[in-house]
Amino acid sequence: MHIKKASLLTKLVVLLLLVGAATGLLNLRKQILSAQTELAQAQSQVAAQKQTNADLADAVENSGDPDRQADIARSKLGLVEPGEYVFRFTD
Template sequence: MKVKKASLLTKIVVLALLIAAATALLNLQHKITAAQADLAQAQSEVAAQKQINADLADAVENSDDPERQTDIARDKLGLVEPGEYVFYFTD
């Protein structure tokens, strides 16, 4: 029985196909890595937004708390109690 050897053209075609497949796999790996990074970024943003939403829900839920209203008046509006003085120290 005679075994037919592959011609040079066949070897070149097979080599070209292997190179093309390897290039496609590397490109796909790069895309997967980029997609994983995007996913991690999106998950981080979702977690941050959930925290913001929880803080806002707490603020709405406790909006009638007199202590909270006093804190807002002092910190955000700069108001003081009658007879109270605020001192600001500068360098």
């Protein structure tokens, strides 16, 4: 039985293949981490948009509520009830 030793060229080729594979894996890992970050950001945006949609749906459902209308008239339009006075303090 005769075992033949690998030549220097074969060893270099195997080493280069290993280095290439390791570099490829590192690049792939970097891409995966970047994609995970983008996914987390997108999920956060989706959650925020769902909350906005829920708030808007609530506003539409309760748009006929007189208390809500009075709050909007006061806060957005600056209106007051008859006989009501508004005092504003400035610094």
